[in-house]
Amino acid sequence: METQRITEFPHKNMDKRPRKRQRLTWDVPPPPPLVAPPKLVPGMFCGYGFYNGNGSPPWRPDDKDGHYVFAIGENLTPRYRILSKMGEGTFGQVLECFDNEKKEGVAIKIVRSIHKYREAAMIEIDVLQRLARHDFGSTRCVQIRNWFDYRNHICIVFEKLGPSLYDFLRKNSYRSFPIDLVRELGRQLLESVAFMHDLHLIHTDLKPENILLVSSEYIKVPDYRFLSRSTKDGSYFKNLPKSSAIKLIDFGSTTFEHQDHNYVVSTRHYRAPEVILGLGWNYPCDIWSVGCILVELCSGEALFQTHENLEHLAMMERVLGPLPQHMVIRADRRAERYFRRGVRLDWPEGATSRESMRAVTKLPRLPNIIMQHVDHSAGDLIDLLQGLLRYDPAERLKAREALRHPFFSRDLRRFGYPM
Structure with a gap:
């Protein structure tokens, strides 16, 4: 039962509807530096250490599978501070974050920086917004709070819920x-x-x-x-x-x-x-x-x-x-x-x-x-x-x-x- 269950995703028959919403690019990749960017202390990545800083963390490459590399305590945009890792799947990973603007805990799904998963995430955002418009009591489906494109990762902000x-x-x-x-x-x-x-x-x-x-x-x-x-x-x-x-x-x-x-x-x-x-x-x-x-x-x-x-x-x-x-x-x-x-x-x-x-x-x-x-x-x-x-x-x-x-x-x- 503990074996990961893999979902076959319909890559070839993906919904090709045009995307009309504007891509948010406030945190675009910087030009290639002449000198290597500063690195965080070894052992801090992926939830094993702490990073103190008020702005965005230093730019660093994704891991070999396209997952976003993070450290506990750093910001995911100035609005969201990373508290812990909640889970991981074929799509990417889910982080528990604190919303500095709303002063509440949220769950943020950070999608792998791979085209097919980014496309799937955009479809999911469309569906989530459609569901939210009709789920007046917010009792049936998880509620989307926000979404943004951060360093080539689609990030979807959800209300924080309990375990599956x-x-x-x-x-x-x-x-x-x-x-x-x-x-x-x-x-x-x-x-x-x-x-x-x-x-x-x-x-x-x-x-x-x-x-x-x-x-x-x-x-x-x-x-x-x-x-x-x-x-x-x-x-x-x-x-x-x-x-x-x-x-x-x-x-x-x-x-x-x-x-x-x-x-x-x-x-x-x-x-x-x-x-x-x-x-x-x-x-x-x-x-x-x-x-x-x-x-x-x-x-x-x-x-x-x-x-x-x-x-x-x-x-x-x-x-x-x-x-x-x-x-x-x-x-x-x-x-x-x-x-x-x-x-x-x-x-x-x-x-x-x-x-x-x-x-x-x-x-x-x-x-x-x-x-x-x-x-x-x-x-x-x-x-x-x-x-x-x-x-x-x-x-x-x-x-x-x-x-x-x-x-x-x-x-x-x-x-x-x-x-």
Whole structure:
């Protein structure tokens, strides 16, 4: 689970809409100096030291991958002072900064100085501004505060939020959330997805890493599965967030309904079958991801822990039953090789290893997965998931239909989680 999950980005089919906004170039690169610029003290870069200065730091080259090289305590423009590094991804890195003008903490996404990531960042800014215009309560998606171009890095300033659901699970030893908390998280997630779909936007990369808790506060509660064991490390307790409020982040891969939908989207574990089969995709690919996420929140583990297509399809059939023939027949040329005579999945004959075969064989059916981890509401949740994880995207529940499901609407006993 700790292995970094890589998202395939649609470089070739990028949105080519003209950019009308003016590029901000107040901090352009200086002319090449005759003498090498002064360097900071060794060991200070990338969050390992401190730099004291009121203006911009000395100019220095990016690292070999195009990441911005920084030091804790220095300024990112005179307005923002760097406090810590919050995270890193294929796009670049996120820094916690203090906004000297607004006197508040913010998170700044500093995109790598590589053309395709800069282009993706500009698309993300367009999407974020569109979302902000319509998200009147600021409750569904992370809010953009500002953006600027600094030393060839697109920098997007966001409100500061808490940890992602994935980070919370990881730091909690991948212990599942209580079903009543899953209900609250699922409701908000579907409301956010419905909000985006109403605006003709498809997120395409929904996963626990891209869902952030608004607050970092948590409480410790007994983990009854461990109470009967003798333990010295306190593992019979688990952490739960004080508030269930969440927001979506990372709109760098978001696309409009009318754009090209033939390239590969979604991080592997949450990728819908129509994407793997090359059938094209639309809003339902987000719904499939939501289904996978809800199972993960209930169990603590990703539903489909796989790294290649044939094994992924075999896992789907193991958990959900056989793929529909009408989808198999329409699979594109790249996906044809996963089937014998174009009809039956080439499994286990086509398995790459015995380990791969065991990974598929050990998976239970969907109802059994849920019943292993959920006490009350299991029946309603199973029924909801079977609607979210329907193979045929045309038959999959829509976000607003899912919100009306009995799993959310029944008057069940709930443990209060403030929104």
